[in-house]
Amino acid sequence: xxxxxxxxxxxxxxxxxxxxxxxxxxxxxxxxxxxxxxxxxxxxxxxxxxxxxxxxxxxxxxxxxxxxxxxxxxxxxxxxxxxxxxxxxxxxxxxxxxxxxxxxxxxxxxxxxxxxxxxxxxxxxxxxxxxxxxxxxxxxxxxxxxxxxxxxxxxxxxxxxxxxxxxxxxxxxxxxxxxxxxxxxxxxxxxxxxxxxxxxxxxxxxxxxxxxxxxxxxxxxxxxxxxxxxxxxxxxxxxxxxxxxxxxxxxxxxxxxxxxxxxxxxxxxxxxxxxxxxxxxxxxxxxxxxxxxxxxxxxxxxxxxxxxxxxxxxxxxxxxxxxxxxxxxxxxxxxxxxxxxxxxxxxxxx
Numbered sequence: 001x002x003x004x005x006x007x008x009x010x011x012x013x014x015x016x017x018x019x020x021x022x023x024x025x026x027x028x029x030x031x032x033x034x035x036x037x038x039x040x041x042x043x044x045x046x047x048x049x050x051x052x053x054x055x056x057x058x059x060x061x062x063x064x065x066x067x068x069x070x071x072x073x074x075x076x077x078x079x080x081x082x083x084x085x086x087x088x089x090x091x092x093x094x095x096x097x098x099x100x101x102x103x104x105x106x107x108x109x110x111x112x113x114x115x116x117x118x119x120x121x122x123x124x125x126x127x128x129x130x131x132x133x134x135x136x137x138x139x140x141x142x143x144x145x146x147x148x149x150x151x152x153x154x155x156x157x158x159x160x161x162x163x164x165x166x167x168x169x170x171x172x173x174x175x176x177x178x179x180x181x182x183x184x185x186x187x188x189x190x191x192x193x194x195x196x197x198x199x200x201x202x203x204x205x206x207x208x209x210x211x212x213x214x215x216x217x218x219x220x221x222x223x224x225x226x227x228x229x230x231x232x233x234x235x236x237x238x239x240x241x242x243x244x245x246x247x248x249x250x251x252x253x254x255x256x257x258x259x260x261x262x263x264x265x266x267x268x269x270x271x272x273x274x275x276x277x278x279x280x281x282x283x284x285x286x287x288x289x290x291x292x293x294x295x296x297x298x299x300x301x302x303x304x305x306x307x308x309x310x311x312x313x314x315x316x317x318x319x320x321x322x323x324x325x326x327x328x329x330x331x332x333x334x335x336x337x338x339x340x341x342x343x344x345x346x347x348x349x350x
Contacts, residue, residue: 018036018037019036020039025052031047033047035047061095062094062099062347063077063100063145063348065088065091066088067081067086067152073268073346076348077349078345080344081152081154081343082154082342087150088150093146094348100144101145103142103346104343105135106134106174106175106178106179107133108170109183109339109340109341110132110238110278110297110317110341111132111133111169111182111319111338113278113281113300113319113322113335114127114160114165114166114167114185115160116281124189125208125231126189126280127186128208128237128280129245129259129277129279129297129298129300130167130185130298131201131216131277132183132276132293132297132311132316132317133170133180133183133197133275134182134216134217134241135274141347152174153174153343154171155171156171156341157316157319161335162332167321169182171340181220182197183238184198184199184200186278187203187213189203189235190205190208191203191208192207193213194214195214195215197316198220199239200224201277202226202248203235204232204248205228205233209233221239222244222277223245224260224277225248225280228250230250230251235248235256235257237257237258237259237277237293238259238279238297239260240260240261240275241263242263243293246258246280256280257300258293259276259279259318261293261294262295262317273294273295274295274296275296276293276315278292278298278309278336279320281300282323292320295317296313296317297317298312298319298339306323308322311336311339312339313339314342316340318338321336322336
């Protein structure tokens with residue numbers, strides 16, 4: 001770039017400034033006071049040492065939007081949606097196109113843990129943990145928005161299974177055209193878990209051992225774990241956003257299988273782990289150390305007739321699997337419900 005050094009510059013006709021697109025401007029290494037014409041936004045800009053500011057005293061504008069619960073973290077606003085019914089509406093975009101990109105996190109509802117009941121072979125055993133809700137993260141401020149309304153839906157957690165019942169799948173979540181799939185329900189004894197954002201864990205023995213666990217959606221979550229090969233084994237954990245569910249164990253080491261861990265994301269100003277899988281359940285008499293996956297996964301049951309623990313709402317955790325009913329005249333154990341999901345949107349506002 002040519003340089004002119006003058007004490008006073010008196011222009012009597014026209015002055016043509018260097019023309020750059022926003023991307024071309026961002027590639028410069030300017031000194032303070034450098035002036036250009038931005039052809040992308042059709043404005044004159046000056047480098048003030050920290051950013052390109054509009055010339056002529058015009059104030060810079062930023063995104064103005066509504067919807068959800070709004071908080072601030074430094075120069076950024078964060079819209080959190082914990083349920084459906086409200087949308088993300090942009091009423092003004094920024095004067096600098098680089099500030100019209102938002103970061104988003106979409107987590108679907110977790111799947112419910114499986115019920116204890118008999119499978120195809122008429123046996124009884126422990127049930128698999130529910131898969132975590134699918135997780136989709138933009139990975140940065142790379143989603144451009146315009147003045148319009150973006151649909152937001154937040155998936156609820158799937159209901160835990162009872163008796164000879166599989167856990168229900170979680171509900172899907174959505175931001176505009178981008179969606180995350182609900183977690184797969186955990187299976188009852190002798191059955192395999194449901195596919196989902198993350199897959200549900202299998203019950204014990206039979207198809208719980210012979211068949212693959214519920215599969216996850218690539219880029220959103222991982223599969224569940226298989227159940228142990230015998231009736232008195234433990235069931236598989238549900239898959240999480242960052243890890244597959246653990247396979248069940250046979251005696252004498254028949255501890256509950258852990259749900260897959262979720263993913264830690266810092267979009268709210270502090271790192272939070274989302275979308276952990278529900279834990280598998282313990283067979284009566286085995287070691288009692290169940291674990292749901294980090295990120296809201298509910299632990300599986302530890303004692304005879306025990307219920308699985310619910311996944312955490314707002315994190316999309318899977319529900320824990322239920323334990324075997326023993327003796328048979330006790331109330332039927334129930335799988336834990338999956339946790340509801342969340343949608344979070346973040347952008348620069350000043």
